[in-house]
Structures are given as structure tokens and as C-alpha cells.
Amino acid sequence: MENQQEGPVRRESGSRRRVRARPALIASVAGCAVLSGVLVLLPRERSAGTAAPSPGALAMAAVGSGVPATLPGLAELIDEREHAVRTRPGDATSWAVLGAAYVERGRRLADPAYYPRAEKALRTSLKVRPQRNTRAVAGLAALSNARRDFRAARRWGEAALKLEPRRWTTYPLLIDAYTGLGEHKAAQRTMDRLTELRSGPAVLARAAAVYRDRGRWEDAAASLADAAAGARAPAERAAYLERAGQLAWERGDPEIALRHFREAVRLDPGQWAAQAGRGRALAALGRTTQALKAYRAALAGQPCPRYALELGELYESLGRPEAARVQYGLLRERVRSAAAGGADEELVLGRFEADHGDPEAAVRRLRAEWRRQPATEVADALGWALYRAGEPGEALRFARRATDPVRGGGVRDAQSMYHLGMIERELERYGAARRHLAEALRINPHFSPLHAPAARSATEALGEPPDEGVPKMDGGADDGAG
16 A cells, blocks of 8 residues: 555665765656756754744755755745835846746646746846856856757856866756757766766756766666755755656556655655656556645646646556546646747657647647757667658667667666567568567566557567577588578
8 A cells, every 4th residue: 555654765775885976977867857956955053942944035045956945935035026026126146046936846747937027027138247157147048058058058058167167066057058968078077077076966956867867777776866865955866866766667567656756745745756756666566546636736836748648648558538538638738838948848849749740740840849959869860760651761760779778778768678579570571570669668668558558469469589500511501501
């Protein structure tokens, strides 16, 4: 039963040593559970008897390190800064902080209506103080990342770094931008510099993403465990536990994933990404009623298109097509809302169209996305859309790109391996298809309520590899076998 005590969150098996951040390429943290937010909780030490700082003061404690503040803290901080700029419209710092808080709140709530307000506040800060206003410039980089406009994020991030090369909080913004553009060498150089400038939980969490991107699951799990242990505030620890849960899920261990997700929600009830993770893990464990409840809770707090797609597919797998259509309608609505706020959700829309809508429309959307920002996840989605549209030959090129370790596909997650295997099967490359479908199920046998069963069916249909045996010889003449 889900309401039973699950016990404390423990480290996963594998490396038990403390893992330091090593120079390497960082993975992009896709979807709505991004660790590249704007505000972080870094509470100051206080003596006994001193009143605890307010949520707004905690949210204001530091800016730009990639760990979200609590939602109540953000709300209080926004109220404070809105009052400040009304009374002191020439206060560039307050405008920049207000813009950063809008970005983070919009990201945490999947509400892109905050993004135009953030842009207005940040540009007002630059207008008031056009010279050496690093805080506003970095805020515009964070805003661009939240909108998935990685070219703009790279431009603003590089400008902020030029202003203050030792301002370490700029580096995570640039890493996200470079990764979103598929510029893996630049991301690696930036990560190298970050580890030279800074250590601690935030950098350990980013190191974990590096290890994950290289397929080094054990090191990633150990690094996230160290990050969570060293976190200085509940919201910070919850963010790292959410990532640990996602990592456990990707490795095919829903029970460990569920423990991490539940602890993250306990520490920070506004950790909606962890709530959606609970839905994912519960569905894999066959606890579908509880899974549906968790997904609905996540969508109520953070109506993210990806969560709507996942819930819709879960409904489909349960034979509830009408309920699935409701979620797909929500997905389309949220994508339109994102576009109105200047945000790009073409990737999730393309994935949806490929499987549940118009595959040819998916190809058009994803080709355009690939031209804008050729990241590994876009290659995977485009390859699958091409396959679904009846173009397996071209699809194979993109599917191989998405799973090529040299070109950024070192993580080899279950979904991308499934896509590759199905494309190969269509092209009658049965040996390769058999290997890659089996690998998808070995990595995570629960990776999708719809596609994991399809992978199992395809694997069974392919059967065992043929046993060609030893070539027969007749009087020393080769019969041509082998």
C-alpha cells in the first residue's frame, strides 16, 4: 500500500565514494523539471533566539544557482519587489530581482504568462542601468532558457560572463544553453570552468547530469546523493531528490524512484515534478489508481504539457480513450499558452503529433526545431516522427544521431533505444533491431505504458537470433555457408 511508511531515502547501489564534479559535458534537463531556475535558498546562519527569516528573505538570499525557492517564498519576494519598483522606479536591482522571480515562478507553475512580465522587468533594469548590469543580463539568459530559446540564452549568458567572468552562477545558464543547441564541446568547457570556480551541492548535482549524459549511472546516483546530503534548505534538497528519483526511474527501479519522489514532495509540497514522478513510478508498480491521482495533482499545480501527454498515454493503456483525449486537449491548450508567453513547446507537441495526431505535421514541426536547436532529444523525436510518417530510411539517420555517444547520445535511454530498434525492424535490420529493443527493456522495462508493451511484442515477434551453426564441409569443398 502506498500509505505505508516507505522508510528513509537511501543511496542507490554503486559507487559509495563522494564524487567530485569532473570536466565533462552536462546533460540538458528537459521538460518542466529543469534544475536551471533563477532563485536559490542559501539561508544565512543565525544565532539562537534570532527570528527565522521570512520566505521572501530566504528566496532573496541568493540569485542564479539553479535551485528553486519555495513557491510561498517567490510569492512574497514578488510582492516585495513590486512594491519596491512602484516606490523607487529607478532601482535597477529591484527590477532585476523582480524579473528573476517572475521567471522562476513561471517555470515552477508552468505558467508562461509570467515570462512577458519577466522580460519587461529585466529590460527595465537594463534601461535604468545599461552598464555592467550583470544581474539583469543573466536574468535574460535564464528567461531564454525557460522559454527554450537557447540561441538567445547563449547570447545573454556569454554577455553576462564577459561582464563578470568569475560570477559562477552564470555558468549553469550557459551550460543549459549550449546543451540545448547541441554544442557539447562548449558545454564541457563551461562545466570545466564551473568546477574550478565552485564546489558544493549545486555543482555536484550538475556533475550528476554529466555522468548521466555519459551513461555513468552509478556515479550520477552517488553524486546526487552527496548533493542532497549537503543541501542547506528543504527546497534545495527536494530538487536534488527529484533528480535522483528521475535517475532511478530511468534505470528501471520504480521502487527507489518512488521513495525519492515521495521524500521530495514531503520536503517541498510545491515540488510538482516529483509529484508527476510519483505518478510515473506508481504506474510502473501497477498502482494505477494512485498513479492517476498523483498525475492529476501534478497537473493541478504545474499544468505542464509533458505531464498531460504522460497521463493521456496512461489513460490509453487502461482502455480509457475519452479521458486520454481530455489530456491531449490540455496539452494543445498549454502549448498555445506557452507560445503566447514566448515559450517553445514544439518538442513535446511534435512527440504528441507523431504518436497521437498527424505524423507529417510532427515532422514539419520537428525539422524546424532541429534547425533552431539541434539537441539530442530533438534528433530522437524527429527520427521517430519520420518513422511514423513512413520515412524509415531518413529516420534511421536521426535515431543513430540520438544514440551516438560521440555526438551527445551517450545516455542511451530506453525510449531512444526503442525508437532505434523499431526503425531498424521496419528496415529489416532484424539483428540490430533485436539488440536495441532488448536493450530498451533491459534499461527500463516500464519506460512507457504504451510503448514498453509494444517493445515486448516486437521483441517476441523477432524471436531468437538464428543459429547458423558450424559450416558443413563436403570433401574439403566449402558449401558457401557462414
